[in-house]
Amino acid sequence: xxxxxxxxxxxxxxxxxxxxxxxxxxSLASIGDELNVSPSTIHKRICRLKEGGIIERFTILFDPSIxxxxxxxxxxxxxxxxxxxxxxxxxxxxxxxxxxxxxxxHETLEPFDLLLKLRTxxxxxxxxxxxxxxxxxxxxxxxxxxxxxxxxxxxLKYETIKDLGDIRRG
Amino acid sequence: xxxxxxxxxxxxxxxxxxxxxxxxxxSLASIGDELNVSPSTIHKRICRLKEGGIIERFTILFDPSIxxxxxxxxxxxxxxxxxxxxxxxxxxxxxxxxxxxxxxxHETLEPFDLLLKLRTxxxxxxxxxxxxxxxxxxxxxxxxxxxxxxxxxxxLKYETIKDLGDIRRG
DNA sequence: AGTGAAACGTTCATTGA
DNA sequence: TCAATGAACGTTTCACT
Numbered sequence: 431x432x433x434x435x436x437x438x439x440x441x442x443x444x445x446x447x448x449x450x451x452x453x454x455x456x457s458l459a460s461i462g463d464e465l466n467v468s469p470s471t472i473h474k475r476i477c478r479l480k481e482g483g484i485i486e487r488f489t490i491l492f493d494p495s496i497x498x499x500x501x502x503x504x505x506x507x508x509x510x511x512x513x514x515x516x517x518x519x520x521x522x523x524x525x526x527x528x529x530x531x532x533x534x535x536h537e538t539l540e541p542f543d544l545l546l547k548l549r550t551x552x553x554x555x556x557x558x559x560x561x562x563x564x565x566x567x568x569x570x571x572x573x574x575x576x577x578x579x580x581x582x583x584x585x586l587k588y589e590t591i592k593d594l595g596d597i598r599r600g
Numbered sequence: 601x602x603x604x605x606x607x608x609x610x611x612x613x614x615x616x617x618x619x620x621x622x623x624x625x626x627s628l629a630s631i632g633d634e635l636n637v638s639p640s641t642i643h644k645r646i647c648r649l650k651e652g653g654i655i656e657r658f659t660i661l662f663d664p665s666i667x668x669x670x671x672x673x674x675x676x677x678x679x680x681x682x683x684x685x686x687x688x689x690x691x692x693x694x695x696x697x698x699x700x701x702x703x704x705x706h707e708t709l710e711p712f713d714l715l716l717k718l719r720t721x722x723x724x725x726x727x728x729x730x731x732x733x734x735x736x737x738x739x740x741x742x743x744x745x746x747x748x749x750x751x752x753x754x755x756l757k758y759e760t761i762k763d764l765g766d767i768r769r770g
Numbered sequence: 771a772g773t774g775a776a777a778c779g780t781t782c783a784t785t786g787a
Numbered sequence: 788t789c790a791a792t793g794a795a796c797g798t799t800t801c802a803c804t
């Protein structure tokens with residue numbers, strides 16, 4: 431479903447991904463040195479990983495506070511019964527997707543139907559957004575969990591990359 | 601609190617950050633072209649942004665499914681009254697930080713004391729982790745919100761970077 | 771998967787605004 | 788103080804092996 435990558439990821443691929451996660455400015459030569467292969471091999475591997483959709487893009491992590499988005503909240507949404515499936519649900523989701531403050535949308539079973547993660551400048555803006563969400567047709571109730579302090583927020587702990595185990599794909 | 605950056609971020613800085621978010625392999629020269637400044641200026645800006653902690657690091661986004669971490673869950677934790685502040689709370693948090701599956705930890709007010717986000721390979725592993733968490737001294741109850749489908753998951757919508765407004769810092 | 775060479779990008783000391 | 792220049796150096800890319 432998620433990738434069009436052909437073949438298996440081997441140890442080399444995973445090592446490359448890990449090194450690039452740590453620092454995507456690392457030169458191909460130095461990655462090659464660590465693996466005892468040539469830079470051009472690393473280059474070809476990275477191209478393949480990009481084409482296969484394994485590597486989405488090269489990017490930077492930056493301090494979100496420069497955007498003044500200091501308020502993080504989670505919102506549980508219960509949908510109206512008529513919006514639990516089909517077109518009406520799709521419409522709810524597409525409206526949520528179009529909101530810049532909405533960073534995550536997950537389907538859940540209990541106690542909500544959808545769980546969102548949002549970032550806003552402050553609590554007043556958050557209130558506005560919640561207002562917008564609750565007036566979306568098909569949204570029955572919203573339940574806000576306002577966070578007061580972020581202790582950890584990381585996309586993935588890439589240290590995990592090392593178990594080459596059964597990473598197979600068709 | 602969060603950065604040691606001296607001075608203000610100007611339009612140029614924000615443009616650089618946005619371009620690097622989109623593609624951190626963009627050459628300094630081509631960013632410079634778009635801003636009508638020289639590559640060396642871009643270079644110095646990026647150095648300054650790195651040193652100031654605005655740019656955390658250069659990295660890649662990759663498909664998490666290669667790590668077989670397909671299960672996303674959120675866990676609300678209520679702490680025992682004795683662990684609501686101080687050393688005991690710090691110990692709970694440091695145990696949570698050390699768990700590879702725990703990707704986010706937020707303090708909240710209601711209805712939980714802490715909200716976690718986790719990724720695991722499958723629901724069985726999740727159950728194990730929940731077991732581990734619930735036996736941490738100071739954890740009173742855990743409430744799991746299991747997600748069934750990820751619709752959106754993005755660290756930040758960097759398209760937001762453009763309002764140069766009142767982005768001031770001391 | 772490696773080699774080697776050309777093209778390209780980065781870095782920095784120097785100079786000027 | 789900040790940006791531009793230009794040259795030295797390092798990296799990427801690609802045709803060929």
